[in-house]
Amino acid sequence: MRKLLAGALALVFITAVGGYGFWTLQRPEGHYLSDLRIELALNHGAPGERGNLLGVEPLLNPSDYQNLQRLHRKLSAYLEQARAQGLVGPRTVVVLPEHIGTWLWARGEKNEFYQVTHSRDALQWLELSNPLRYGVAMLGADGDDRRADAHLRMKAEQMANDYQQLFGGLAKEFGVTLVAGSIVLPAPYVEHGVLHAGRGPLFNSSVVFAGDGSLLGQPQRQQFPDSETRRYIHDGRQQPLQVLQTPAGRLGVLVGSDSWYPENRQQLAQQQVQLIANPAFLNGKGSWDAPWRGNRHQDAAAELALQRGEVSEQSAWQRLTDTPGSGVSSMSVFMRGQFWEQSSTGQGFAHQAGQLLAGTPSCGARLLNLWL
Numbered sequence: 001m002r003k004l005l006a007g008a009l010a011l012v013f014i015t016a017v018g019g020y021g022f023w024t025l026q027r028p029e030g031h032y033l034s035d036l037r038i039e040l041a042l043n044h045g046a047p048g049e050r051g052n053l054l055g056v057e058p059l060l061n062p063s064d065y066q067n068l069q070r071l072h073r074k075l076s077a078y079l080e081q082a083r084a085q086g087l088v089g090p091r092t093v094v095v096l097p098e099h100i101g102t103w104l105w106a107r108g109e110k111n112e113f114y115q116v117t118h119s120r121d122a123l124q125w126l127e128l129s130n131p132l133r134y135g136v137a138m139l140g141a142d143g144d145d146r147r148a149d150a151h152l153r154m155k156a157e158q159m160a161n162d163y164q165q166l167f168g169g170l171a172k173e174f175g176v177t178l179v180a181g182s183i184v185l186p187a188p189y190v191e192h193g194v195l196h197a198g199r200g201p202l203f204n205s206s207v208v209f210a211g212d213g214s215l216l217g218q219p220q221r222q223q224f225p226d227s228e229t230r231r232y233i234h235d236g237r238q239q240p241l242q243v244l245q246t247p248a249g250r251l252g253v254l255v256g257s258d259s260w261y262p263e264n265r266q267q268l269a270q271q272q273v274q275l276i277a278n279p280a281f282l283n284g285k286g287s288w289d290a291p292w293r294g295n296r297h298q299d300a301a302a303e304l305a306l307q308r309g310e311v312s313e314q315s316a317w318q319r320l321t322d323t324p325g326s327g328v329s330s331m332s333v334f335m336r337g338q339f340w341e342q343s344s345t346g347q348g349f350a351h352q353a354g355q356l357l358a359g360t361p362s363c364g365a366r367l368l369n370l371w372l
Contacts, residue, residue: 034064036077038367040085042350042359045371051091051248053275053331054082054176055348055368058100060337062122063114065106068166075166078365079174087369090211091247092176097335098256098281101167101183102204104159105152119340123151130154142201143232149202152184152232156197160185163207164195164215172213177246179277181335182206182255184233188219195219201234206253206279208244216244222255223264224298228283241267248372249274256280259332260320261300269326275372276330278321282313282346292316314347324354329372336365 038056045052056078064071075096082088106113106126113125127134137154138146152159160183167180187198188205193215195207205219221236241264243252252268252275259265259278268276282288292315294308295301306316321332334346350357350370359368 034070034074035059035364036074038078038081038365039360039362040082040087040369041348041362041366042357042368042370043087044350044352044357044369047086047371049091050372051089051093052087052372053093053095053248053277053329053350053368053370054087055095055331055333055350055366055370056082057097057333057336057348057366057368059365060100060103060335060339062103062106062339065103066109066114067107068162072166072170075170076173078367079170079176082367082369083174087367088174088176090175092174093179093246093248093251093275093277094171094174094176095179095277095331095333096167096181096279097333098182098204098206098279099184099335100181100279101159101163101207102152103339104162104166104183105155107155107158107162117340119342122340123147126151140199143234145231149232152202153186156185159183160188160195160197167207168209168213168215171209171211175211177211177216177248177251178209179251179253179279180207180209181279181333182222185219190215190218202232203236204229204233204255205236206255206277208246208251208253211247216246217242220253220255223258224261224295224300226257227293227295227297230297241271243268243271243273246275251275251277253277253279257295259330260295260304260316262303263300265323265326265328269323269328273328276323276328278330278332280317280332280346280348281335281344283342283344285343285345288312288314288345288347317346318349318356318358322351322354322356327353329370331368331370333368336363 133154137150141149171178187200204222208216225233252273291309331350333348335344
């Protein structure tokens with residue numbers, strides 16, 4: 001009798017585990033509608049031989065990341081509209097916002113993951129649907145927030161592949177130099193023309209693609225992670241800032257709040273930088289007009305010309321990213337959209353010849369164009 005009961009219990013357990021395993025593999029896709037409109041908020045200067053900086057501030061949500069085809073469709077639609085207005089050419093440098101690649105961790109999940117309204121529920125669906133990936137990632141997690149680390153680490157190699165396929169493909173499709181925002185990966189590196197996720201700590205990095213879809217240089221790691229992400233993203237100061245040669249000029253990338261720090265701009269100036277791309281991200285509805293949060297966890301922040309709460313986020317970003325008298329043209333581009341209860345905000349802008357160029361503010365997707 002005991003053997004019979006044990007056998008029955010074993011059969012029930014095996015059936016339950018098998019059923020759960022089968023359930024985790026199911027990834028049906030729901031109905032999808034997306035707004036492909038984008039507004040030209042800034043168009044400064046006149047077309048010339050040097051080309052242009054073209055910032056794209058897409059309006060995104062979790063369902064845009066359910067598969068690569070959806071995200072490609074939206075981003076290519078934006079660039080197609082820019083091309084129709086004469087803003088895309090072989091000397092165009094396209095700048096996308098910070099963390100546009102980081103959200104690739106949300107690719108390929110169950111419909112419920114995209115339909116919930118709170119991030120905590122979405123993360124529970126993520127963990128339940130990927131038990132082995134998540135468990136292994138937790139074993140190798142690092143930093144003060146090991147759960148957040150694991151969420152990003154569990155799909156790292158897939159994210160790196162998706163990132164190169166998507167953004168390298170867009171660069172080649174439109175024949176532009178493309179600053180692909182940023183992506184959080186463990187110790188990313190480029191080897192033989194391929195982006196890889198390493199085995200070290202997480203870094204928030206930006207990658208630049210040439211007009212033929214190839215990678216330029218190594219991933220540019222963020223030097224000073226901000227207060228919200230420092231618990232699991234490491235600083236990249238052991239890797240110096242790089243300047244890349246593009247058809248439009250010598251390009252440097254400052255990820256997020258790295259654009260605030262004079263020492264970063266000095267490093268780029270020593271390498272004869274001509275263009276600075278600043279992929280940025282600002283979390284929280286209404287944050288653009290709220291008091292500036294600063295970065296109290298970075299010692300270098302004490303040397304900044306502004307202190308926390310002294311001005312608005314808008315004023316701080318616009319003032320701290322300026323490089324007066326340098327002859328450098330720069331553009332800051334912000335992520336926008338709604339990811340569960342969290343909204344991203346910010347209005348992109350540019351600097352040229354000591355002039356701040358802010359463009360028309362709006363809530364939708366925006367294009368920012370600066371002729372060089």
